[in-house]
Amino acid sequence: MSTASLQLDAHGRMKHFLCIEGLNRQLLTEILDTAESFTGVTEQTVKKVPLLRGKTIVNLFFEASTRTRTTFELAAKRLSADVLNINITQSSTVKGETLLDTLRNLEAMHVDMFVVRHNDSGAAHFIASHVAPHVSVINAGDGRHSHPTQALLDVFTIRRTKGPDFGRLRVAIVGDILHSRVARSQIHALNLLNTGDIRIVAPRTLVPAHAESLGVHVYHDLEAGIEGADVIIMLRLQRERMQGALLPSEHEYYELFGVTEEKLAVARPDVTIMHPGPINRGVEMDSEVADGSRSVILEQVTHGIAVRMAVMSMAMHHHKKSKA
Numbered sequence: 480m481s482t483a484s485l486q487l488d489a490h491g492r493m494k495h496f497l498c499i500e501g502l503n504r505q506l507l508t509e510i511l512d513t514a515e516s517f518t519g520v521t522e523q524t525v526k527k528v529p530l531l532r533g534k535t536i537v538n539l540f541f542e543a544s545t546r547t548r549t550t551f552e553l554a555a556k557r558l559s560a561d562v563l564n565i566n567i568t569q570s571s572t573v574k575g576e577t578l579l580d581t582l583r584n585l586e587a588m589h590v591d592m593f594v595v596r597h598n599d600s601g602a603a604h605f606i607a608s609h610v611a612p613h614v615s616v617i618n619a620g621d622g623r624h625s626h627p628t629q630a631l632l633d634v635f636t637i638r639r640t641k642g643p644d645f646g647r648l649r650v651a652i653v654g655d656i657l658h659s660r661v662a663r664s665q666i667h668a669l670n671l672l673n674t675g676d677i678r679i680v681a682p683r684t685l686v687p688a689h690a691e692s693l694g695v696h697v698y699h700d701l702e703a704g705i706e707g708a709d710v711i712i713m714l715r716l717q718r719e720r721m722q723g724a725l726l727p728s729e730h731e732y733y734e735l736f737g738v739t740e741e742k743l744a745v746a747r748p749d750v751t752i753m754h755p756g757p758i759n760r761g762v763e764m765d766s767e768v769a770d771g772s773r774s775v776i777l778e779q780v781t782h783g784i785a786v787r788m789a790v791m792s793m794a795m796h797h798h799k800k801s802k803a
């Protein structure tokens with residue numbers, strides 16, 4: 480089954496959230512608007528709404544995470560769901576249990592939603608194809624394929640910082656595009672929102688083949704790529720996914736592609752600096768840039784809670800509507 484038909488029902492409502500591809504602009508905007516309504520909840524003294532009371536959500540992370548796992552957990556708790564975090568290194572996966580058997584056993588505990596991170600591209604899609612009809616699957620990052628809630632929180636942050644008219648924006652994504660599920664999802668989301676100029680800026684070895692077909696302009700020179708940029712998103716070098724010597728050294732990468740205050744002079748004076756994290760200071764950017772007044776890196780993390788609340792409540796709402 481195609482991802483689009485797996486993640487949306489016949490009425491175009493979300494039942495799983497696996498990738499940005501297959502969403503339409505209306506649904507993407509609905510998620511962002513719903514997230515906007517949840518930002519108030521995270522600022523209240525009692526940071527809870529009862530939308531998912533009685534529901535059980537399992538965080539199933541087969542790969543390391545700091546931000547995504549904790550913000551999914553907080554988002555679920557703020558929606559009043561019960562949350563289980565499965566520590567894969569202490570689960571029966573290490574004794575040889577298959578992914579499907581692990582799923583079947585968790586489903587037997589009447590789970591309503593799985594939030595999945597896996598190092599295999601397509602893992603969330605595979606799980607969504609095998610769960611019971613009442614269970615939703617949310618992709619929290621699969622291999623090099625997709626990290627859709629990250630892209631949502633990024634465009635949410637851009638919308639809050641720059642306003643809703645993406646058509647007038649120049650957005651430069653700088654770094655290891657080749658291995659980045661975040662970049663792929665960001666490019667799809669920015670295209671859906673009709674962003675005026677999407678640029679990717681990277682060494683030739685870190686750009687996917689036929690990148691232009693994604694609807695972006697490709698640059699191999701940092702200053703040319705970020706000239707006049709309204710938003711610069713930096714990405715980490717994903718050494719764990721690199722095979723062979725794609726880069727001479729981190730020092731050389733920093734010299735050519737590391738963003739410093741000095742190099743930022745060519746961007747717009749009010750340029751917004753973003754990074755999904757984890758950041759490597761002194762590799763993709765200087766600390767001065769990461770911690771400077773134009774950086775919204777920590778706001779991105781905060782927005783992750785409201786955006787994940789929106790995605791989880793909308794996917795669960797679908798099942799309620801379907802049963803009615």
Ligand code: CP
Nearest residue numbers: 544545546547755756
């Ligand atoms: N941005 C992001 O996915 O961070 P984590 O790997 O810490 O979840």
